[in-house]
Amino acid sequence: MAARHKSVETKYMEDRDAALRGLRGLDRRTFLKVLAATTGAVMAKSLMPPHSFQLVEVANAAPDKTAGAAGMAGKPPFTFAYISDSHLYQRTLNQRFVRAVARAVDDVNALDPQPDFVLFGGDLAQLGRREELDLGMQLLAEVKAPVKMMVGEHDWFYDMGDAWQEMFGPPNYSFDWKGVHVVVLMSVHEKDFWTARKMTPAERMHTVAGLDNGIQSRFEVGDDERKWLAADLAKVPHTTPLLVFSHSPLYKYYRNWNFWTDDAEQVQAILKPYQHVTVIHGHTHQMLYNQIGNISFYGMLSTAWPWPYAPTGLPPLTIQMNRADPFDQFDGLGDGRINVRADGLADKIYSLWDRNPVTVKADYLVSHGKIARPPAPQFASY
Amino acid sequence: MTRRSIALATAAGAAAILAVVMHAPRLRAQPAPPLPVHQVPVSKNGGTVVMLCDGKTSVEVKGLKPGESMPHAQAVEIARQLMAQWQREHPSEKWEMAQQEHQTDQSPQPVPAPSAASGAGTAAAKPTGAKLQSKGTQQGDTYASFTDRDYKVWKNETDNFVAQGNQLFHDGAAVGGTIGVSCDMCHPDGSNTHPETYPKYQVQLQRVALLRDMIDWCIENPLKGKALDPNDTRLRALEAYILAQRKGVALDYGKH
Numbered sequence: 001m002a003a004r005h006k007s008v009e010t011k012y013m014e015d016r017d018a019a020l021r022g023l024r025g026l027d028r029r030t031f032l033k034v035l036a037a038t039t040g041a042v043m044a045k046s047l048m049p050p051h052s053f054q055l056v057e058v059a060n061a062a063p064d065k066t067a068g069a070a071g072m073a074g075k076p077p078f079t080f081a082y083i084s085d086s087h088l089y090q091r092t093l094n095q096r097f098v099r100a101v102a103r104a105v106d107d108v109n110a111l112d113p114q115p116d117f118v119l120f121g122g123d124l125a126q127l128g129r130r131e132e133l134d135l136g137m138q139l140l141a142e143v144k145a146p147v148k149m150m151v152g153e154h155d156w157f158y159d160m161g162d163a164w165q166e167m168f169g170p171p172n173y174s175f176d177w178k179g180v181h182v183v184v185l186m187s188v189h190e191k192d193f194w195t196a197r198k199m200t201p202a203e204r205m206h207t208v209a210g211l212d213n214g215i216q217s218r219f220e221v222g223d224d225e226r227k228w229l230a231a232d233l234a235k236v237p238h239t240t241p242l243l244v245f246s247h248s249p250l251y252k253y254y255r256n257w258n259f260w261t262d263d264a265e266q267v268q269a270i271l272k273p274y275q276h277v278t279v280i281h282g283h284t285h286q287m288l289y290n291q292i293g294n295i296s297f298y299g300m301l302s303t304a305w306p307w308p309y310a311p312t313g314l315p316p317l318t319i320q321m322n323r324a325d326p327f328d329q330f331d332g333l334g335d336g337r338i339n340v341r342a343d344g345l346a347d348k349i350y351s352l353w354d355r356n357p358v359t360v361k362a363d364y365l366v367s368h369g370k371i372a373r374p375p376a377p378q379f380a381s382y
Numbered sequence: 383m384t385r386r387s388i389a390l391a392t393a394a395g396a397a398a399i400l401a402v403v404m405h406a407p408r409l410r411a412q413p414a415p416p417l418p419v420h421q422v423p424v425s426k427n428g429g430t431v432v433m434l435c436d437g438k439t440s441v442e443v444k445g446l447k448p449g450e451s452m453p454h455a456q457a458v459e460i461a462r463q464l465m466a467q468w469q470r471e472h473p474s475e476k477w478e479m480a481q482q483e484h485q486t487d488q489s490p491q492p493v494p495a496p497s498a499a500s501g502a503g504t505a506a507a508k509p510t511g512a513k514l515q516s517k518g519t520q521q522g523d524t525y526a527s528f529t530d531r532d533y534k535v536w537k538n539e540t541d542n543f544v545a546q547g548n549q550l551f552h553d554g555a556a557v558g559g560t561i562g563v564s565c566d567m568c569h570p571d572g573s574n575t576h577p578e579t580y581p582k583y584q585v586q587l588q589r590v591a592l593l594r595d596m597i598d599w600c601i602e603n604p605l606k607g608k609a610l611d612p613n614d615t616r617l618r619a620l621e622a623y624i625l626a627q628r629k630g631v632a633l634d635y636g637k638h
Contacts, residue, residue: 089561089562093561093562094561094562094563095561096561096563096604096606126562127562210552210566211566211567211570212566212570212571213552256571257570257571305563305567305568305604306568307568307570308568308569308570308573308574310573311571311573323574325586326568326596326599326600326603326604327586327599327603329604379638381573381574382573382574382575382576382579
């Protein structure tokens with residue numbers, strides 16, 4: 001069918017190429033004029049990205065005096081970028097997802113100023129194989145800024161994290177950055193569903209890899225790691241802004257697809273005493289944000305494929321992103337940037353490929369939707 | 383249809399669904415089997431042989447050449463002869479008994495409709511071989527002469543087909559994909575496949591598309607496979623699964 005029916009995008013690009021081929025006889029001045037007009041026409045149809053990255057306001061929001069974080073007084077704001085959910089197969093099997101990661105790497109390398117660091121949000125591999133992780137490591141090695149790694153369930157359940165930990169170290173860790181305490185969690189532990197079923201490692205991995213595979217358990221941070229988190233935070237003043245990275249959302253969105261962390265309330269309770277907490281998570285492959293008490297949550301985009309919104313449980317503050325065009329490999333995907341403001345809150349820029357970027361300001365979440373509402377979609381998920 | 387699979391079909395809830403999934407045979411690349419064709423005997427006298435829908439009972443209309451039609455009264459008489467012959471050959475068929483019972487007013491008590499109030503006791507008492515015909519019910523045709531058991535068999539057959547589609551939906555290689563991608567990766571539980579919105583003008587294809595056009599498009603592009611033939615059992619099973627996921631959603635063709 002594809003051979004018989006060209007997509008609109010293909011037709012436009014062919015028309016444009018044909019027009020440009022016809023211009024060879026023109027003088028340079030006229031040629032450039034027509035070239036600009038042709039490119040403009042293509043861009044007007046939203047067939048080309050206006051620019052993958054537009055510099056959006058950095059830390060321009062007025063400090064929130066009522067909730068100002070004393071610990072941030074006089075501290076400079078900073079920016080970090082993310083790439084997430086690349087789901088790489090071996091290079092020989094699937095080039096599609098490799099191209100996508102390369103595009104994201106180009107994006108973050110083109111950022112000016114450069115981000116302080118780049119978070120990789122988990123699910124580097126698709127089936128947890130060492131070759132997949134190796135490929136991911138090679139691709140991410142091209143990133144100019146330092147890369148912080150987070151683990152996802154696709155990286156873990158083939159060998160229960162052996163290869164990943166060997167390459168990247170412990171899956172949960174913390175560090176301080178310009179007045180902010182940063183915590184990276186391993187939030188995708190699952191209770192043992194495989195031993196009783198006598199599953200092989202590959203079967204276990206394949207089960208976890210299936211979003212709608214109901215045999216698997218629900219994600220959880222788990223007792224041990226929650227204890228670790230509480231101990232890690234014991235020395236951090238409650239006025240210090242927290243930035244928490246988790247692969248799964250640290251709240252309950254949709255159980256059937258594990259858009260879910262089973263012990264989310266217990267983790268939230270540990271974070272509750274802090275004035276400003278921002279949780280950045282992967283896994284859901286969509287524009288997604290939520291506010292629970294003092295905690296602002298942002299989901300990251302994937303580079304591999306977008307996910308529809310779940311049939312129930314969508315956080316009320318989330319404004320859906322436009323449904324992805326299945327005819328465009330890159331639509332609904334992308335990477336992003338987070339501006340941590342002087343007051344400790346974080347503004348989020350969804351850098352959607354082939355679309356205008358969407359900024360979700362912290363003010364929108366902490367005001368519970370009263371101000372700074374992001375743009376509405378034309379087409380919601382089915 | 384084995385007794386066991388009937389039992390599976392009647393089991394309630396998730397257990398039944400799981401059982402059907404596990405027992406569904408795997409579909410291979412093959413065209414759907416042709417529909418049955420009745421072999422009508424050749425006329426010995428140059429007339430036309432007319433066959434009943436059972437594919438066996440037939441009578442010959444003398445003097446009616448192929449392609450000709452007969453007067454209405456004669457057609458009614460031929461139909462009567464066919465039914466009379468069938469009834470002679472099948473004296474104990476249930477539909478006939480149902481008809482007699484209805485006429486002599488000896489039908490069994492109507493089976494109460496299942497409801498929250500009726501409870502398990504009523505359901506257990508429901509005779510599995512009971513006729514569906516009852517007093518106050520019109521005489522029907524095809525479906526009127528079947529029992530609860532028949533309905534269970536059909537449901538099981540349908541659920542099995544949907545379960546086969548479910549497997550294919552979760553196995554890219556089984557539908558010809560070559561890069562590890564499967565349907566469920568973008569469409570968990572069949573979400574965002576919106577079969578209820580087809581046919582619709584698909585601007586990227588510049589024509590009106592059916593659901594199967596989009597399935598084939600996905601197999602060719604994200605999955606990097608080859609489009610399935612419209613008669614391929616796998617395409618039919620995928621359609622069945624996707625439609626089954628949207629049970630109860632209102633048809634809204636043309637919606638974007």
